[in-house]
Amino acid sequence: MKFEDVKTIGCLGGGVMGGGIAQVFAVAGYEVVVRDIDEAAIARTRHAIEDGKWGVKRAVERGKLAFDDALAAMARIRYTTELAPLADCDVIIEAIPENLELKQKVFAELDEVIDPDAIFASNTSGFCIQELARDVSAGRKERFLGMHFSNPVSVMRMCEVVWTPQNSPEVIETARRLAEAAGKEVSLVRDTPGTYGFILNRVFAAAAREARAIVEAGIATREDVDRAMITGRNWPSGFFGGRGGIGKEW
Numbered sequence: 508m509k510f511e512d513v514k515t516i517g518c519l520g521g522g523v524m525g526g527g528i529a530q531v532f533a534v535a536g537y538e539v540v541v542r543d544i545d546e547a548a549i550a551r552t553r554h555a556i557e558d559g560k561w562g563v564k565r566a567v568e569r570g571k572l573a574f575d576d577a578l579a580a581m582a583r584i585r586y587t588t589e590l591a592p593l594a595d596c597d598v599i600i601e602a603i604p605e606n607l608e609l610k611q612k613v614f615a616e617l618d619e620v621i622d623p624d625a626i627f628a629s630n631t632s633g634f635c636i637q638e639l640a641r642d643v644s645a646g647r648k649e650r651f652l653g654m655h656f657s658n659p660v661s662v663m664r665m666c667e668v669v670w671t672p673q674n675s676p677e678v679i680e681t682a683r684r685l686a687e688a689a690g691k692e693v694s695l696v697r698d699t700p701g702t703y704g705f706i707l708n709r710v711f712a713a714a715a716r717e718a719r720a721i722v723e724a725g726i727a728t729r730e731d732v733d734r735a736m737i738t739g740r741n742w743p744s745g746f747f748g749g750r751g752g753i754g755k756e757w
């Protein structure tokens with residue numbers, strides 16, 4: 508699948524990440540199909556994309572998106588609880604919960620019904636891509652990689668494209684250019700069995716381990732560790748929900 512041939516993106520899962528991914532591709536001019544499991548989930552997805560804090564209407568208010576472009580983007584997104592509307596998508600980006608067995612099962616089901624030429628991409632935070640692709644056909648393995656966006660997708664600029672030895676160069680290039688078309692910077696990452704996380708989460712986890720070790724050894728308090736990183740390194744948040752933090756302890 509060449510980049511130029513991609514017209515329709517399927518988003519599997521319309522939660523925090525799937526909704527954001529649907530939004531950025533719709534804004535970029537792609538037709539988008541979002542599939543979630545029930546009507547309540549679909550209603551939440553639509554609300555987040557249209558009226559949410561990081562949605563298109565707020566982007567218009569903040570001067571980031573023209574009004575007409577927001578309307579056009581909303582009109583490009585179809586919502587469904589069925590698998591069938593995904594069948595003709597050129598690229599499927601999976602953003603269902605971070606559960607290896609669930610993802611493997613769903614990818615195997617999708618492999619049966621989706622156009623054999625379509626690319627499968629997982630937004631997993633860190634599972635080995637080759638493990639996720641375990642039960643799909645050999646042909647699909649060539650077109651199966653990771654596209655790891657950051658939250659909130661409409662704001663954060665990174666997409667880690669995680670490639671496997673089975674991928675063709677064309678597929679890696681298509682994923683890279685797609686992420687760029689959605690306004691993202693791309694870092695390429697080699698899929699590595701036996702590890703969890705790509706660049707972002709591995710580096711962050713290492714720093715978080717060190718922060719906890721400093722606190723546990725009584726070297727500094729949680730507040731002092733957060734203050735040091737926020738004011739000394741300009742990190743937007745600390746590890747312990749400190750000032751400017753996201754209220755989450757790592």
Ligand SMILES: NC(=O)c1ccc[n+]([C@@H]2O[C@H](COP(=O)([O-])OP(=O)(O)OC[C@H]3O[C@@H](n4cnc5c(N)ncnc54)[C@H](O)[C@@H]3O)[C@@H](O)[C@H]2O)c1
Binds near residue numbers: 613
């Ligand atoms: N939240 C983050 O900050 C973040 C950042 C990067 C990557 N990720 C990864 O993205 C993925 C999704 O995370 P999230 O935070 O969006 O989760 P979420 O819980 O907000 O959304 C998951 C959605 O998937 C739906 N779902 C479950 N089974 C499904 C199926 N079979 N078909 C279609 N939809 C299904 C759920 O109903 C839910 O709406 C995970 O792999 C996560 O590790 C999350």
